[in-house]
Amino acid sequence: MIDELELAFDESDKGRHRRSAQRKRNKKQRGGRGKTVFALVMVLVLLGGLGGVGWYGFDRFQGYFMTPDYEGGGTGEIVIEVKQGDLAADIANTLVAAGAVKSAKAFIKAADGNSRSQSIQPGFYKVRKEMSGETALSLLLDLKNKIVKGFTVQEGLTAKNTYERLSKQTNIPIKEFEAAAKDPIALGVPDWWFKRTDGKKELRSIEGFLFPDTYEFPPNPTAEVILKAMVDRFLTVTGEMKFADEVQAKRGGISPYEALIVASLAQAEAGNKDDLGKVARVAYNRAYGDFPCKCLEMDVTVNYYLASIGKETKRSGDMTNSELDDPKNPYNRKLPGMIPTPINNPGKDALQGAMDPPPGKWLFFVAIDDKGHSEFAETYEQHQRNEDKARKAGIIP
Structure with a gap:
């Protein structure tokens, strides 16, 4: 339809010797719009006639043009996990699954409008149920809500x-x-x-x-x-x-x-x-x-x-x-x-x-200094010389 409009403007600039063709196109365009409006009215009538099911359909229909979102700061307290490598969409899906936000779109919209959203760290966070997307984002950006319950396991432990x-x-x-x-x-x-x-x-x-x-x-x-x-x-x-x-x-x-x-x-x-x-x-x-x-x-x-x-x-x-x-x-x-x-x-x-x-x-090695460095040898004779070094350094008896 955009192409047809552009063609119509082009033709009007060139002269009026094609007015009849233009009128046919305008009539066709009006017919198309009329059909679209008629179809929309029919959808709304059908949705209204279906009662509760109709309202659900209308709510989904409306969702194409609006962002489903809760209002306010939410209630209660729940814990969600942001995993290593999670993008905004991943976090949004986690929040939706936990009942924290109404839609992934609500959180993604808030995240897109705040450059700090890229700095959300992986880990576990205390959040609330039924929050707005903006509130959810602010809680994840505040490290006070991050649960730091971790520990370090050293290398070489059995x-x-x-x-x-x-x-x-x-x-x-x-x-x-x-x-x-x-x-x-x-x-x-x-x-x-x-x-x-x-x-x-x-x-x-x-x-x-x-x-x-x-x-x-x-x-x-x-x-x-x-x-x-x-x-x-x-x-x-x-x-x-x-x-x-x-x-x-x-x-x-x-x-x-x-x-x-x-x-x-x-x-x-x-x-x-x-x-x-x-x-x-x-x-x-x-x-x-x-x-x-x-x-x-x-x-x-x-x-x-x-x-x-x-x-x-x-x-x-x-x-x-x-x-x-x-x-x-x-x-x-x-x-x-x-x-x-x-x-x-x-x-x-x-x-x-x-x-x-x-x-x-x-085939052999022995520590030769107090920093743990070793000398390596291919033969036992070389290894014995390295052991002498280690004894002089007080590393082995």
Whole structure:
């Protein structure tokens, strides 16, 4: 219709020798408008005739031209979550689902009119039911309404240590975390993560999947909610790193699970961030390379086993021969190949080190200073010289 009007103006400028054609077009246009008005009247009559159902239809019809919105500041108190990466539309849908605003459009309209809306932080917020879109936005922009109930889980903690820390901070009994952790698949760990290519038996343990980070939770979370969030963060981080794909492409047939075990070993053994990748390389070289026993020979695996059976962990020099080489210990440092599971929950840097370690034929390492730096060696003779350095520095007896 716009095109027809433009044509009519063009023709009037050129002269009046086409008036009859113009009148036909005007008649056609009037006919079109008449039909539109008639159709609108019929819709309204039908809606009125349908009673309550008609009013619902009219309300929806009206919604195309108006923004459904509550008036005022709302009532009561509810909690909603703004997730990492949520856009205004995502937040709006969350508010609608919670009964906080009348329509997503009401919140989006308020957000579009306020540049500060882009600074809404992820987390949990106290809001009200049946608020206007403007009120909802103002509550989310006021950090006084943000529920800060979070905690930080450190890198390198075992699952058992993690439950202890979480229990102290949440007052949730340790046994509830242990019960929730019995089924890693139910917590969100995909079945394929436990596949191995080294012929060892698959053990479904939550160890390694409780990603160390800072978390925020709603009031009174359950053990299952907390552990699921930690697993989800693990999957997010490793997904962004393309950990599984990179391991399978670069590590010569080693499974992602075996690489996760190596990441946990590096997290436990490396005294410095700079050495994480080198320690991972040593683990690969020992278990899959030219090391005579093709075993790890790392005392941290012994300590993991001691802790798992309720015994105290020890310094390497204090361990007895029976503890170091216990044949009943599935984490025995002399057993060929990789151990059954990770021995802690490694952070991103350790995962990166296991995924893409620096090239090297190192088989030995020892800490040589009080900052945790290590010296790495390919032969035992080189390693002995590095141990002499460590003794002179007072790092080892």
